[in-house]
Amino acid sequence: MSSIAVIVALSSELMLLWQKTNSAPKREIEGVRFFLGEAGGQEVILIQSGVGSKRAERATSLLLENYSTDLIISAGYAGALQPHLRAAELVIPQEIYERYLEKKKEGEPAGALKLAIKVDDNLIRFARQLAEEARLRFHSGNLITSAKVISQPASKRLLGQEYSLVAVDMETAAVGRVAERNGIPFLSIRSVLDPIDLKIDLPWEQFIDKRGEVKFGFKSVFLLKKPWMAWRFMMIKRNMRQASNTLGMFIYHLILNWGRFAQSSGYEGTTNAKRLSSEQKG
Numbered sequence: 093m094s095s096i097a098v099i100v101a102l103s104s105e106l107m108l109l110w111q112k113t114n115s116a117p118k119r120e121i122e123g124v125r126f127f128l129g130e131a132g133g134q135e136v137i138l139i140q141s142g143v144g145s146k147r148a149e150r151a152t153s154l155l156l157e158n159y160s161t162d163l164i165i166s167a168g169y170a171g172a173l174q175p176h177l178r179a180a181e182l183v184i185p186q187e188i189y190e191r192y193l194e195k196k197k198e199g200e201p202a203g204a205l206k207l208a209i210k211v212d213d214n215l216i217r218f219a220r221q222l223a224e225e226a227r228l229r230f231h232s233g234n235l236i237t238s239a240k241v242i243s244q245p246a247s248k249r250l251l252g253q254e255y256s257l258v259a260v261d262m263e264t265a266a267v268g269r270v271a272e273r274n275g276i277p278f279l280s281i282r283s284v285l286d287p288i289d290l291k292i293d294l295p296w297e298q299f300i301d302k303r304g305e306v307k308f309g310f311k312s313v314f315l316l317k318k319p320w321m322a323w324r325f326m327m328i329k330r331n332m333r334q335a336s337n338t339l340g341m342f343i344y345h346l347i348l349n350w351g352r353f354a355q356s357s358g359y360e361g362t363t364n365a366k367r368l369s370s371e372q373k374g
Contacts, residue, residue, distance in 0.1 A: 094135070094160045094161060094162045095134070095135040095136060095137050095159065095160065095161050095162065096134060096135070096136050096137070096161065096162065096163045096165065096347055096350055097136075097137040097138075097139060097155055097159070097161040097163070097164045097165065098136065098137070098138050098139065098165045098167050098343060099139045099141055099148065099151055099152060099155070099164065099165065099166055099167065099263070099267050100138070100139070100140060100141065100167050100168045101140070101141055101142060101143045101144075101147070101148065101168050101262065101263055102140070102143070102168065102169070103140055104332055104336055105167060105168040105169060105335075105336055105339060106127075106138050106140065106336075106340075107333075107336045107337075107340065108336055108337050108339070108340025108341065108344070109129075109136075109138060109339070109340045109343060109344065110127065110129075110138065111340075112131060112340060112344040113129030113130060113131045113136045113138070113344070113347070114129050114130060115127040115128060115129030115136065115138050116128065116129070121154050121158065122150065122154060123142065124139060124140070124141055124142070124147075124150065124151045124154050125139070125140040126138070126139055126155075126158075126159075127139075127140075131344060131347045131348060132347065132348040132351075133351070134347050134348070134350060134351060136347060137155065137159055137161065139151050139152075139155055141263065143262060143263075144239075144262050144263065145237060145239065145262065145263060145265065145266035146266070147263075148166070148262075148263035148264075148266040148267050149266040149267070149269070149270055151267075152164065152266070152267045152270035152271065153270055156270070156274055156276070161276060162276070162277065162350075162354065162359065163276070163277045163278075163279065163350065163354075163359070164267065164271040164276050164277070164278050164279075165278075165279045165280070165281055165343065165346075166263055166264040166267035166268060166278070166279070166280045166281070167280075167281045167282070167339055167343060168261065168263065168282060168283075168339070169261070169282065169283060169284070169285035169332070169335055170183050170235065170259040170260060170261045170282035170283065170284055170285065171241075171242055171248060171259060171260045171261070171284070171285060171286045171288075171292075172248065172252075172258070172259055172284050172286065172287045172288045173236075173248050173249070173251055173252030173257045173258055173259055173260055173288065174231075174233070174252050174257075174258050174259075174288065175249075175287075175288050175289075176231075177231055177258060177259065177284050177287060177288065178229075178284065178287055179284050179285070179286075179287055179290075179330075179331040179334060179335065180283055180284060180331065180334035180335045180337070180338045181228075181229045181230065181231060181283065181284050181338070182223055182228055182229065182230035182231065182281065182282070182283055182284075182338060182339075182342060183230065183231050183232075183233070183235060183258060183259045183280075183281075183282040183283070183284065184216065184219050184220055184223065184230050184231070184232055184279075184280070184281060184282075185211070185232070185233065185234050185235035185258070185259070185264075185280050185282070186210060186211045186213075186216045186232070186234070187207060187209075187210050187211075187234040187235075188207075188208050188209050188210075188211075188234070188235050188236070188237060188264050188265050188268055188280060189205045189206065189207055189208060189234060189235070189236045189237070189255070189257070189265070190205070190206055190208045190236065190237050190265045191204070191205055191206075191236060191238065191239075205236070205255055208237065208265035208268060208269060209265060209268035209269060209272055209278070211268075211278060211279060211280065212277065212278075214357050214359075215277060215278075215279055215359075216232075216279075218349075218353050218357070219279055219281065219346065220232060222342070222345055222346055222349060223342060225345075226341065226342060226345050228338065228341070228342055231258050231259070233256070233257065233258030233259070234255075234256070234257050234258065235257065235258065235259050235260065235261060235264060235280060235282065236251070236255070236257050236259075236260050236261075237260075237261055237262060237263065237264050237265035237266065238260050238261070238262055239262070240262075241262070241292070242260055243286075243291060243292045244291060245288055245289050245290070245291055248260070248288050249288060252288070259282060259284065261282055264280045264282070267280075268280065277359055281339065281342065281343060281346075282339075283335035283336070283338045283339045284331075284335060285328070285331050285332060285335050286328070286331065290327060290328075290331075291324070292324070292328060
């Protein structure tokens with residue numbers, strides 16, 4: 093039996109899905125945590141990669157080296173780059189971009205965008221139709237994967253206006269590239285954590301460990317030193333809870349409907365099972 097794999101950076105992004113799929117810890121490989129569950133007869137693998145493209149890429153490679161899967165979903169929080177996006181609303185992008193930090197070709201400006209991956213038309217229609225059926229507000233513009241947190245409202249506005257992007261994250265492009273190289277169907281499902289005017293200039297590298305776990309002890313120490321930041325923590329915590337619930341509800345709905353869609357659209361059998369089998373025999 094093959095599976096649907098959902099890759100996130102943070103444990104909080106998995107909160108509702110853990111419950112809905114009755115997932116239990118299966119194993120940890122090179123710091124990446126794998127949880128196995130089930131929903132409506134469909135096997136589900138939840139993967140907690142940790143933050144950033146390098147960890148996301150490694151987690152996706154480890155997934156395909158150890159499990160058979162029919163669909164890979166890069167899920168989690170995103171920052172809004174347009175003023176009409178609200179907290180906890182979904183983003184279902186078809187085109188995912190990355191940004192060069194230096195010149196790559198003669199005449200190409202520093203900071204230019206490149207298209208990392210384009211999601212299949214049928215998968216996009218399937219996901220957006222499900223969001224409509226579930227009466228969840230979603231946005232269908234393009235997303236950019238950034239190497240760092242973009243926390244300032246002015247920076248988010250500029251990036252959104254300059255390139256007509258709707259949201260930013262830190263993992264999707266990396267997950268999508270590995271899926272594409274291996275011929276596995278891929279989707280990105282994101283939920284807005286910070287609307288464009290919410291400033292999130294917090295020391296994230298000190299709050300979150302390499303595995304994507306929040307270090308609550310450090311939060312208490314930080315607020316003792318900077319109590320005026322308490323309101324911002326409250327806003328972010330509320331948004332995290334709402335965004336996690338929206339993600340969990342939608343992806344659970346998608347999992348329940350995947351089998352019917354895969355059979356009718358020819359996605360059934362687009363798995364890495366045969367390659368895994370031959371490698372294990374070898």
